[in-house]
Amino acid sequence: MIGHLPTFQKLIRQLQRVPYLASKNVYKVAHYLLKQDDNAIAQLCNTIIEAKQNIRHCERCFNFTEGAALCTFCESPKRIKTIMCVVETWHDLHAIENAGEFHGVYHILGGALSPLEGIGAHQLTIQALLHRLENENITEIIFATNPTPEGEATASYISSKINPAILIISRLASGVPIGGALEYMDRLTISKALLGRRPF
Ligand SMILES: [Zn+2]
Numbered sequence: 001m002i003g004h005l006p007t008f009q010k011l012i013r014q015l016q017r018v019p020y021l022a023s024k025n026v027y028k029v030a031h032y033l034l035k036q037d038d039n040a041i042a043q044l045c046n047t048i049i050e051a052k053q054n055i056r057h058c059e060r061c062f063n064f065t066e067g068a069a070l071c072t073f074c075e076s077p078k079r080i081k082t083i084m085c086v087v088e089t090w091h092d093l094h095a096i097e098n099a100g101e102f103h104g105v106y107h108i109l110g111g112a113l114s115p116l117e118g119i120g121a122h123q124l125t126i127q128a129l130l131h132r133l134e135n136e137n138i139t140e141i142i143f144a145t146n147p148t149p150e151g152e153a154t155a156s157y158i159s160s161k162i163n164p165a166i167l168i169i170s171r172l173a174s175g176v177p178i179g180g181a182l183e184y185m186d187r188l189t190i191s192k193a194l195l196g197r198r199p200f
Contacts, residue, residue, distance in 0.1 A: 008030065008034075011030050011033070012026055012027065012030055015029055015030060054066050054067065058070050058071035058073075058074055060074045060105075060132065061073065061074055061105060061106045061107050061108060062107065062108040062109075062110065062125050062128070063090065063093060063106060063108055064090060073105055073106055074105060078103070079103060079104060079105050080103050080104045080105070081104070081105055081136065081137065081138075082104070082137055082138055082139045082140065083102075083103075083104030083105070083138070083139070083140045083141075083142065084104055084105050084106065084107055084132070084138050084140070084141050084142070085102055085104055085105070085106050085107070085141075085142045085144050086106075086107045086109060086129065086141060086142065086143050086144060086145065086155070086158070087106060087107070087108055087109065087144050087145065088108070088109050088110075088111055088112050088145050088146055088151065088154070089108065089109075089110070089111065089183070090108060091183035092108075092144060092146070092183055093106050093108060094183070095183045095190060096144055096190055096194070098187055098190075099187040099188075099190035099191045099194065100187070100191070101190070101191040101194045101195060102142075102194055104140075104142075107125070107128075107129050107132065108125065109124045109125055109126065109129070109145070109154065110123070110124050110125050111123065111124055112124075112145060112146065112148070112150035112151050112153070112154040113150055113153050113154045113157055114150045121157065124154070126157075126158055126161075129158065130158075130161055130162075133162060133167070138167065139166075139167065139168065140167065140168040140169075140170070141162070141167055141168070141169050141170070142170050142171070142172070142194070142197055143155035143158070143159070143169070143170070143171045143172070143200060144172050144194075147172075155171060155200065159200050168199075169199065169200040170197040170198060170199055170200055171197060171198055171199075171200045172190075172193040172194065172197055
């Protein structure tokens with residue numbers, strides 16, 4: 001028992017709401033925070049508030065952007081605007097970007113279809129994606145959704161809404177383990193999967 005420490009317990013409860021903070025580490029993080037001086041804590045809190053206020057989603061691809069409506073990929077003249085890579089999350093975008101093999105633009109879905117979790121097409125950015133395909137000069141779409149049943153179902157659902165006569169539709173090649181998450185894969189695996197992409 002940690003005794004009568006109501007605000008400490010409140011802090012623990014708040015930290016426990018943060019995904020990826022393992023339960024054992026929550027106490028270490030709380031302890032670390034309490035040992036910092038007031039200025040350091042104020043700076044940390046202000047930085048979180050500032051980031052939350054300044055960073056928003058790109059109006060086109062839903063990547064993060066700061067100070068502009070469009071993200072750096074959508075703005076960059078160096079990116080090939082005719083090839084679009086569709087990913088589930090921002091983490092997946094980064095995994096692919098770090099592999100250094102893809103030079104097109106992205107579209108972040110915000111997750112994958114999962115009826116059991118109540119995630120349908122309207123919870124994702126599928127409508128915005130279809131809108132982009134109508135209005136941008138996209139000639140190839142690469143599905144880099146995760147090789148999970150949800151990721152596969154999402155790619156199938158979207159491709160069923162696309163006219164294959166006007167688009168090359170492909171899927172990341174093998175090498176991506178079944179059920180594996182893109183964000184945990186090494187650069188070489190992702191590069192190979194991109195280069196060896198197969199028709200959908
Ligand atoms: Zn963008």
